[in-house]
Amino acid sequence: MNLLRTLDALLRGGYTDVEHIQDGKIQVPIRTLVRLAVLLGATYGLMMGLFALLSWDHTGAALLQMLSSMVKVPLLFLLTLLITFPSLYVLSALARTRLGAAQTARLLLVAITVDLALLASFGPILAFFTLSTDSYPFMKLLNVLIFAIAGLAGLTFLNRALRRWLGQTGAESHETGELEPAPAEAESKTPDAFHDSLIKKTVGLIEQRQSHLATQRTRRLIVGWCVLFGIVGSQMGWVLRPFLGDPDQPFELFRARSSNFLEAVFTALGRLLS
Amino acid sequence: MGVRALLEVEVGQGSLAPTSVRRCLAWVALGGVAYGACMGSFGLRPLQCLISAIKTPLLISAGGLFCIPSFYVINNLLGLREDFGQALRGIASSQAAVAVCLASLGPITLVLYSGTDQYAFAKALNGVMFLFASLGGQIVLARNYRTLIQRNPRHRVALFAWLTLFWFVTIQLAWMLRPFIGQPNDPTTFLRADSWGNAYVEVWRTIVNSLR
Numbered sequence: 306m307n308l309l310r311t312l313d314a315l316l317r318g319g320y321t322d323v324e325h326i327q328d329g330k331i332q333v334p335i336r337t338l339v340r341l342a343v344l345l346g347a348t349y350g351l352m353m354g355l356f357a358l359l360s361w362d363h364t365g366a367a368l369l370q371m372l373s374s375m376v377k378v379p380l381l382f383l384l385t386l387l388i389t390f391p392s393l394y395v396l397s398a399l400a401r402t403r404l405g406a407a408q409t410a411r412l413l414l415v416a417i418t419v420d421l422a423l424l425a426s427f428g429p430i431l432a433f434f435t436l437s438t439d440s441y442p443f444m445k446l447l448n449v450l451i452f453a454i455a456g457l458a459g460l461t462f463l464n465r466a467l468r469r470w471l472g473q474t475g476a477e478s479h480e481t482g483e484l485e486p487a488p489a490e491a492e493s494k495t496p497d498a499f500h501d502s503l504i505k506k507t508v509g510l511i512e513q514r515q516s517h518l519a520t521q522r523t524r525r526l527i528v529g530w531c532v533l534f535g536i537v538g539s540q541m542g543w544v545l546r547p548f549l550g551d552p553d554q555p556f557e558l559f560r561a562r563s564s565n566f567l568e569a570v571f572t573a574l575g576r577l578l579s
Numbered sequence: 580m581g582v583r584a585l586l587e588v589e590v591g592q593g594s595l596a597p598t599s600v601r602r603c604l605a606w607v608a609l610g611g612v613a614y615g616a617c618m619g620s621f622g623l624r625p626l627q628c629l630i631s632a633i634k635t636p637l638l639i640s641a642g643g644l645f646c647i648p649s650f651y652v653i654n655n656l657l658g659l660r661e662d663f664g665q666a667l668r669g670i671a672s673s674q675a676a677v678a679v680c681l682a683s684l685g686p687i688t689l690v691l692y693s694g695t696d697q698y699a700f701a702k703a704l705n706g707v708m709f710l711f712a713s714l715g716g717q718i719v720l721a722r723n724y725r726t727l728i729q730r731n732p733r734h735r736v737a738l739f740a741w742l743t744l745f746w747f748v749t750i751q752l753a754w755m756l757r758p759f760i761g762q763p764n765d766p767t768t769f770l771r772a773d774s775w776g777n778a779y780v781e782v783w784r785t786i787v788n789s790l791r
Contacts, residue, residue: 316655426648437755438777
């Protein structure tokens with residue numbers, strides 16, 4: 306029940322909204338996040354494993370496939386995060402986000418949990434298509450599509466949270482730093498309306514510039530994170546396959562290493578369209 | 580909630596007309612059964628009538644049920660959680676509107692059936708009827724969403740997501756639930772023996788084969 310409440314708050318942006326960010330911390334319990342990610346991933350894995358259960362002759366092997374999918378989906382995301390985290394953190398430090406290592410980890414975990422929540426919510430649709438389809442290439446491509454949509458949603462969420470964070474810390478810095486002398490100066494010289502309006506204009510311009518810079522920095526950081534996480538993630542997915550289980554092949558925990566993710570997508574497309 | 584309130588979606592003081600999902604489902608059941616019975620009456624087979632009467636409400640409502648979890652998460656992500664109840668009621672009333680429109684077209688279908696025994700004509704006729712009913716549903720959906728979009732433009736994205744998901748699932752559902760009319764010369768069955776296929780794969784194959 307507690308987990309569900311956390312998930313609910315998470316999806317609403319409860320942990321990444323202005324009030325939570327104001328004190329300079331993204332406060333989400335890491336352990337809860339990991340637990341949620343595992344649970345949601347396992348739910349989607351279960352739906353994926355349904356394909357093997359329905360299309361394989363050997364029920365025992367199919368159940369094994371189901372179990373392995375349930376483990377593999379959360380593993381895919383958490384392992385990818387573990388591997389890319391050092392480089393993601395370095396990137397974030399280079400982009401001067403003022404996020405500590407723990408903060409970065411939490412932020413990324415939040416994004417992954419959102420991603421997995423969307424995946425899990427697509428579960429019933431996947432199950433429906435599994436029930437009615439025996440075309441293996443179609444199911445493969447449908448899964449690629451669902452993962453892509455969920456990934457995009459996670460990314461949008463991350464983008465919004467990061468922008469809020471940068472906007473917040475940017476605003477803080479100008480409140481406490483560079484602009485403090487300006488009002489004092491105004492008082493000591495000619496405190497007339499003209500002067501005041503000039504200061505207001507300057508502050509407005511600086512704020513604008515700062516929010517523009519925040520947007521730019523966010524964009525660069527997100528692109529960097531995205532490329533890194535995407536490359537490692539798709540390779541990780543490839544290493545961990547099979548997730549669905551080819552009806553023409555026996556159960557294997559892992560397949561032999563060959564080819565790569567993109568090639569497989571194009572082969573599946575070719576088989577579906579031929 | 581009467582038919583008029585359902586279709587007109589009167590909006591007072593910036594809030595939506597009070598509807599309840601349960602009542603909408605009741606409309607779906609009633610209207611779906613009524614039209615399904617009409618649709619299945621082609622060739623005058625009571626069993627087919629009964630089967631179609633069961634299938635039509637299923638077709639109208641079940642596709643949406645599969646999509647609700649994703650729709651819920653998407654609404655949350657868009658920050659539209661507070662409006663989710665209203666969005667859901669809007670969607671439910673659009674499906675109820677589809678059923679009501681269908682039911683209202685039922686007598687016309689019956690009259691047009693009486694002048695023909697061509698299966699192809701019956702199929703095309705029902706296609707047209709479903710098209711009209713979907714249009715009615717779309718209008719009601721748009722009316723329900725208008726206030727929501729005014730309140731927050733991001734509802735437009737949610738609506739688009741809903742329509743994409745819903746149609747993606749419903750097309751496959753319709754394919755699985757065939758036959759709705761039933762070839763009069765064939766034995767009457769609830770589902771076709773070969774119905775466990777994939778609509779998208781089949782359509783693609785048909786296109787490719789016709790081009791060869």
